Amino acid sequence: MSVDPGIGSNRDVFARLGYDPPFARFVQSPCPSSINVREGSPKMLKRTHTCGELRADHVGQTVTLCGWVNTYRDQGKGLIFIDLRDRAGLTQVVFDLEDVADDVVTQGRALRREDVIAVRGTVRQRASEPNRKLPTGEIELVGAELEVLNKTESPPILPDEHEAAKIDEEKRLRYRYIDLRRKRMQHILHTRHRVTKLTRDYFDQHDFLEIETPLLIKSTPEGARDFIVPSRLYPGQWYALPQSPQLFKQILMIAGCDRYLQICRCLRDEDPRADRQAEFSQIDLEMSFVDRDDVMEMMGGFIHHLWKELLGTDIGEIPVMSWKTAMEKYGIDRPDLRFGLEVHDISELAAKTDFKVFHDALAKPNGVVKAIRIPGGAEKLTRKMTDGYSEWIKTFKAGGAPTVKFTDKGFETGIARFVEPIAEELKAALGLEPGDLAIFTADTWSIATKAIGELRNRLARDLDLIPEGEWKFVWVIDFPMFEWDEETQRYYSLHHPFTAPNPDQFELLDSDPSKCLSAGYDLVVNGSEIGGGSIRIHRPEVQKKVFTILGISDEEATEKFGFLLDALKYGAPPHGGIAFGLDRLVMHLVGTDNIRDVIAFPKTQAGADLMIQAPGPVDDAQLEELHVRNVLPEAAATPGT
RNA sequence: GGGGCGGUAGCUCAAUUGGUUAGAGUACCGGACUGUCGAUCCGGUGGUUGCGGGUUCGAGUCCCGUCCGCCUCGCCA
Numbered sequence: 001m002s003v004d005p006g007i008g009s010n011r012d013v014f015a016r017l018g019y020d021p022p023f024a025r026f027v028q029s030p031c032p033s034s035i036n037v038r039e040g041s042p043k044m045l046k047r048t049h050t051c052g053e054l055r056a057d058h059v060g061q062t063v064t065l066c067g068w069v070n071t072y073r074d075q076g077k078g079l080i081f082i083d084l085r086d087r088a089g090l091t092q093v094v095f096d097l098e099d100v101a102d103d104v105v106t107q108g109r110a111l112r113r114e115d116v117i118a119v120r121g122t123v124r125q126r127a128s129e130p131n132r133k134l135p136t137g138e139i140e141l142v143g144a145e146l147e148v149l150n151k152t153e154s155p156p157i158l159p160d161e162h163e164a165a166k167i168d169e170e171k172r173l174r175y176r177y178i179d180l181r182r183k184r185m186q187h188i189l190h191t192r193h194r195v196t197k198l199t200r201d202y203f204d205q206h207d208f209l210e211i212e213t214p215l216l217i218k219s220t221p222e223g224a225r226d227f228i229v230p231s232r233l234y235p236g237q238w239y240a241l242p243q244s245p246q247l248f249k250q251i252l253m254i255a256g257c258d259r260y261l262q263i264c265r266c267l268r269d270e271d272p273r274a275d276r277q278a279e280f281s282q283i284d285l286e287m288s289f290v291d292r293d294d295v296m297e298m299m300g301g302f303i304h305h306l307w308k309e310l311l312g313t314d315i316g317e318i319p320v321m322s323w324k325t326a327m328e329k330y331g332i333d334r335p336d337l338r339f340g341l342e343v344h345d346i347s348e349l350a351a352k353t354d355f356k357v358f359h360d361a362l363a364k365p366n367g368v369v370k371a372i373r374i375p376g377g378a379e380k381l382t383r384k385m386t387d388g389y390s391e392w393i394k395t396f397k398a399g400g401a402p403t404v405k406f407t408d409k410g411f412e413t414g415i416a417r418f419v420e421p422i423a424e425e426l427k428a429a430l431g432l433e434p435g436d437l438a439i440f441t442a443d444t445w446s447i448a449t450k451a452i453g454e455l456r457n458r459l460a461r462d463l464d465l466i467p468e469g470e471w472k473f474v475w476v477i478d479f480p481m482f483e484w485d486e487e488t489q490r491y492y493s494l495h496h497p498f499t500a501p502n503p504d505q506f507e508l509l510d511s512d513p514s515k516c517l518s519a520g521y522d523l524v525v526n527g528s529e530i531g532g533g534s535i536r537i538h539r540p541e542v543q544k545k546v547f548t549i550l551g552i553s554d555e556e557a558t559e560k561f562g563f564l565l566d567a568l569k570y571g572a573p574p575h576g577g578i579a580f581g582l583d584r585l586v587m588h589l590v591g592t593d594n595i596r597d598v599i600a601f602p603k604t605q606a607g608a609d610l611m612i613q614a615p616g617p618v619d620d621a622q623l624e625e626l627h628v629r630n631v632l633p634e635a636a637a638t639p640g641t
Numbered sequence: 642g643g644g645g646c647g648g649u650a651g652c653u654c655a656a657u658u659g660g661u662u663a664g665a666g667u668a669c670c671g672g673a674c675u676g677u678c679g680a681u682c683c684g685g686u687g688g689u690u691g692c693g694g695g696u697u698c699g700a701g702u703c704c705c706g707u708c709c710g711c712c713u714c715g716c717c718a
Contacts, residue, residue, distance in 0.1 A: 073676095073677050073680050073681095074674085075675055076673065077673095078675030078676090079675050079676065080677095081676080081680085083678070090678095092678070097675085098675090113669095128676045129676090129678095131677095133678080134678085137678090154669050158652075163667080163679095166654090168648085168652085168710075169710070169711070170711085173710090222718050223717085246718095268717060270716055271716060274713090396714080496718045497718070550718095605710075608709090610710090
């Protein structure tokens with residue numbers, strides 16, 4: 001029998017099309033004997049196959065399918081076609097109206113989109129051309145019996161891939177149960193399931209234990225804003241929901257668990273973004289008796305495994321880059337290595353010019369001038385675009401983004417006049433070729449670096465320099481332990497206060513904390529951070545020292561982290577770990593830039609659930625029990641209205 | 642907290658400079674059709690233009706306020 005390669009059951013074909021392989025048959029589990037089937041109740045047609053699995057091999061078999069009416073095509077007196085959908089796929093059902101009972105004719109003609117039905121009939125080769133768009137397109141189910149399991153009201157939205165891309169996300173969130181019926185959303189849910197399954201299997205094979213940690217914990221200083229929960233039994237006392245199980249997993253190492261895994265929910269009461277929700281999931285891991293390289297090797301192996309299993313891609317060895325290099329060359333701690341446009345520091349050259357913008361910047365503490373060479377940019381970038389960048393870059397507090405073209409005749413337009421004195425040196429420093437354009441930022445190191453890093457990413461997008469289908473992984477290491485904040489005049493942890501310094505850096509904790517590098521590591525893919533972790537401090541005196549540097553007093557340290565300091569005293573092994581952002585991993589694996597797509601029931605940017613209309617008010621009595629009173633601002637918002 | 646974009650029929654959109662009864666596709670309802678497959682053809686129902694106020698002879702359109710959604714800066718150790 002000839003099978004069109006485009007509709008075969010070949011796994012790779014579906015992978016190429018971006019579809020799942022057909023779901024395995026659902027096993028019809030026998031009814032548990034403890035459940036009584038009521039006598040006399042009409043018997044429901046029971047499914048024998050899914051809507052995704054019938055092939056030419058099944059021709060002649062009598063089967064029952066259950067699902068939703070995806071579309072119907074009423075051909076008049078003779079025929080009705082139904083595309084029946086379940087999560088596994090679509091199968092065409094045809095009712096030959098001359099061959100079926102009257103009530104099937106009546107009910108069949110009344111079927112509408114999204115009605116839920118069961119159909120029993122015979123599989124046959126299609127009388128007309130196969131539908132090559134469907135894996136089941138060679139066959140059709142000739143319906144003999146029809147059971148309408150549930151008529152639907154005309155649905156507010158349809159799970160139709162042709163339309164879905166355009167439907168307001170607000171509607172999709174409100175009617176999430178309809179939106180999730182879409183093939184694309186089912187594919188995402190399935191992928192997410194496979195990620196967690198592969199995760200558990202991989203780490204099980206490496207002797208990790210899955211252990212749950214509490215949700216009701218204690219608010220700690222630093223970090224994100226906590227969600228808090230009032231305590232009924234302790235008036236005036238509050239629990240906090242975990243931002244991560246960080247301290248518990250360290251305690252589990254001290255408790256001798258050796259290797260820990262948890263797929264856990266984390267909660268941070270901060271404003272969401274396209275790739276960020278207040279409530280999100282982590283794959284949380286910790287290991288004992290390891291150094292940085294051990295963790296990176298284990299976790300790199302895991303990511304390698306995921307990409308291999310889910311995408312069939314060999315991501316190869318993951319390169320390692322220092323934080324310093326990332327910041328200097330790419331202006332960001334999560335560099336996108338899919339394209340060039342590296343950043344150059346031209347502060348020394350800039351000092352030789354008469355350009356006031358450069359001089360003003362260099363006069364600032366840590367003032368720098370940064371530049372990017374844009375190959376062919378002289379023609380590709382219009383004046384309007386460069387003016388746009390100059391304006392846009394103010395978002396990041398930079399003053400602007402001056403440019404200059406380099407041609408056969410030398411520097412032209414923009415700040416050509418100012419760079420004339422350093423023409424040769426600038427040309428050499430940036431490697432300029434005729435037809436290029438150079439774009440600059442000048443400010444303090446942190447502002448100029450961030451601004452040009454953002455500009456680099458924007459330029460790559462605008463100039464279409466980002467190749468499709470490439471995976472550029474990189475480990476970023478050697479982060480500074482601390483970051484000095486001018487406003488509050490104190491150090492903050494770049495990672496978190498439990499991160500250990502690199503083994504050769506301990507002395508700097510005393511001599512110059514600002515120079516001390518940590519044993520942290522972030523895993524970055526295509527400019528997106530998908531995981532981060534560190535070797536932890538496992539000696540109490542080091543932990544105390546770090547708290548001191550962070551300006552956390554002994555009293556506060558004891559009050560907030562006394563349990564950790566105690567635990568570290570009683571035999572803490574060296575340990576370290578990592579947490580992967582599960583949502584972001586899935587986003588990459590299914591190719592979306594919207595985190596709400598990979599969460600079954602996500603929240604909006606204002607933290608509302610449009611389906612269940614959360615948050616909502618509670619009774620005064622409920623508040624009273626919790627020793628809590630509402631103190632409302634003048635206009636209190638109600639979500640979803 | 643700041644900036645930007647958006648909200649018109651169930652859904653996706655249109656509506657000229659402020660001017661007739663707010664239109665189209667789709668869904669839905671009715672009809673036709675025996676091989677369709679995003680079916681097709683004919684007819685029809687369907688509107689608090691997010692909400693409140695204002696300007697005007699007249700507001701979907703202009704102004705003020707407000708709510709909701711998205712993007713973003715801050716924030717997210």
